[in-house]
Each structure stands twice: as structure tokens, then as C-alpha cells.
Amino acid sequence: MTRNVISTRVLRPRAHKNYICTQYVRNGECRCSHHCKYLHPESPLMLPDELLTEVASWLDLFATCQLGLVCRRLHLLTQRNTSHWVRLFAERWGAASQLQWRAAQLAGSWRQLYKEKVLMERINAPWKKPANQEVQALGETIADMACDCADLECVDSDMVAYAADVAGACRNGSGKALTVIFLLDGSGSVSDIDFDIMRAFVKNTSTVVTNKCPDAKVGVLQFTTEVRVEVAPEHGRPSEELHQRVDTFPRMSGGTNFSAPLRQVEELMRAAAQVEEAPAGKIALGGLALLLISDGIVDQAHVRDAAATAKHLTDNVANVSIFALGVGRDVDSDSMKQIIGEMSIPVPRATYNAASLLRNAPPIPPFPPLPPTPPPFISSTPNVTMCLDNLNANGQPGKEVARPNSNTSLSQMQRAAPTSRYLGLSTMKSRSATWL
DSSP states (O other): HHHHHHHHHHHHHHTTTTBHHHHHHHHSOOOOOGOSHHHHHHOGGEEEEEEEHHHHTTTOOHHHHHTTTTHHHHHHHHHHHHHHHHHHHHHHHOSOHHHHHHHHHHHHHHHHHHHHHHHHHHHTTSSSSOHHHHHHHHHHHHHHGTGGGGGGSSSSSGGGHHHHHHHHHHHTSSSSEEEEEEEEETTTSSSSSHHHHHHHHHHHHHHHHHHHHHTTTTEEEEESSEEEEEEEEEEOHHHHHHHHHHHOOOOOSSSSSSSHHHHHHHHHHHHHHTTTTSSSSBBBSSSEEEEEEEEOOOOOOHHHHHHHHHHHHHHBSEEEEEEEEEOOOOOHHHHHHHTTTHHHHHHOOOOOHHHHHHHHHHOOOOOOOOOOOTTOOOOOSSEEEEEEBBBBBOOOOOHHHEOTTTSEEEEEHHHHHHHOOEEEEEEEEEHHHOOO
């Protein structure tokens, strides 16, 4: 009798209504099979990884983090959803450039890069500084110019043989492949704290470049309205000596003239070409990277003059790349982008007499008809799908959520990323703008 009771209890388990089998929910199966005494409800985790990744791509940052805390499987899915983290990155800091893609590779994932940038913002608030991976990616990008010197630009036949020698020196690492020159703004608009940030950036970036390209030349120029060569670009200088000279040279004070250091760089390159016995014509000594570090506060006339000088430098010296880094309060990033050629310079407006302009003005034509309103569920942005969460009381579309199209691969997104040569190193809005 006792055996029958015991066997009956085993064969007919009593189900607990308030308990759910966690093994079935997480793994989709249970070791006890139909003998399990817990409930086996259908769970979203029974869906395949592709469908769960597609659902998670519609979530915002807070919901994505909450979803990653549910279990290990969802944590891995949200962490490896690269296209979703690229979209979240673009929503907060704008479209990712090639520099950010390289920084994400150094960080390990886009999620880790997002985390590093958020922590950097919280630590340095209200100042805005890039993540350490972005600064390292900039240094590696400059060092990669030593490997791109094989495609030197030759303007005449006399320089073909010399360019081939320079390309061979680049591959063999003979020391004349890459020259990196830092242009530091020592004017009065830059504070002492900002200038110390410039010094630290020069030391860190020079270390990254020399570690990847040991024979690279590194030079430092300080400018106001005048130019002073603090560290001449030479071969074989130890990093300790370079760091010591960067820490000890005094700071200048005065106005700002961006054209002066660019002309000085051209003179240095011409002098180096004479030493290397380069043929006449366009100067080609390998890769030349110029890093302009300033706040960009200057009038528009000086910006046009500096842009023309930079254009003249790139026309006379082969394989030149000019980078701009903003440091200081109320940095004028547009002016710095115009100097390095990343943004067009606006044409100055002509002055008119208002009375004569109104008197001789032609009659105002009638307004053209308004274009038809596109459907609310179609986005004008390519490779972006729009989702409407709700409608307001008037029937108009409410909140919109943009996400990359699933048909766009990560390689296509990376190739379509813009190539930016500007980076905000340490910036902050002016106090008046912050108070307003």
C-alpha cells in the first residue's frame, strides 16, 4: 500500500500554480520533461536570435540596458547588436566618422565606446572631451600615413624615381617616410589650463605615432602673430627628450595668425628637401601630418587668408594632411574646418541701399503651390525606417523612432561614414550661451 501511494505521487505530480520552470523559460526545454512539477509557459526567449535582435533594435538606450539585465542571452544579444549601438551613438553625438569606427575597434565594441564617452562626459562636465580610444585612433591614423606613402603624387617625370625611393624608404622604415608637426596656439585667448591640455595631447599622440612608426619625425611649433620652432623635426630623438622639451618651453602671448605657422612649415619642408637632395618641383618627403590645435577665435578675413595659405601648402607639398583640434572655451569649430578645407568659406554679403533696392525691385511672383505631404510612415533619410508609436489628438503622427535599415550591412555603414579631420579635444560653450 505504501509503495502504491509513493508511486502515485511520483507519476501524478502536483503542479504549483505560482512557480514557473526557469530551465524551460531560459533554455526552451526541461530535464524533467512532462514529470516537472512547475509550469511551462511560452516565453519570448523561445524566439530565434535574429528576431530578438530585430525587436531590440527599436528600443532606446534605457530600454536596451534594461533588456540586457534580464538574462545572459539577452545581455549578449544587446551587446553584439552593433547597428543598434551605432544608431544610439548617432542620436547623441551625431553621425559616426571613420575616426569613431576605428575608436570602436580599439574599445572592443560600439557599446564600450558609448560607455567610455558617457563616463568621460560625466567626469569632465561641463567640458566636452573625447574618449581615450578616439585620441588613440587619431594617432594611429596619422601613423598609417607612413604606409600610404607608396602612392605619392608625382607632377613630372623627374620626380618618379625619387618618389619610388621615398616609397621604398617608407616600406623599409628608413626614417624619411613620415613627418608630424604640432601647431600650438599660444595666443591670449587660450588659458594656461588649455595650453597644458595641448602639451599632454602632444606627448600622448607623439608616443602613439613613434610606437607604430619608430622613424617618424616629430616637431612642435608655437604661434601667435609670430612663429617659434620649439622642437625641430629630427630623426632619432628619444621620447623622454621630446616630452621634457614639450613640458619646459615657455608659452607665448599675443594675437592669432594661422597663416604664419603654415608658411613656416613650408619653409621647413623646403629646407629638408634641399638636405635630402630632392629634385625640383613639388616637395615630396613622404607623409606630412599637421595638427593645428587652437580655439579658432579669429575674424573671417584671417580665416580666408589661412585657408588660402593651407591650399598653397597642399599644392606645393605632396601627401599633406591637416588636422584641427579645438581646445578652449567657445571654440569656433567652423573657422577651423574652413582652414583645413573641410567646410566651404561663405561669400561676404554685398551692401545695398535699401531705398533703391525696393524702388527697382521686380514684382513679387505669386507663391508656388505647396508640395504634397508625404505619408507619415516614410522617411526622407536613406537607409532609415521610421516607426510611429502613437498619434496625437489631431491625428498627426507622434513620436518617431529612426533606426538603420536591416538591409544595410555594417561594412556599408562603415564605408559610408564621413572622413572628418576635426576633433574637439577640450571644449565648452561660453558662459553667456550656457546661462541663456
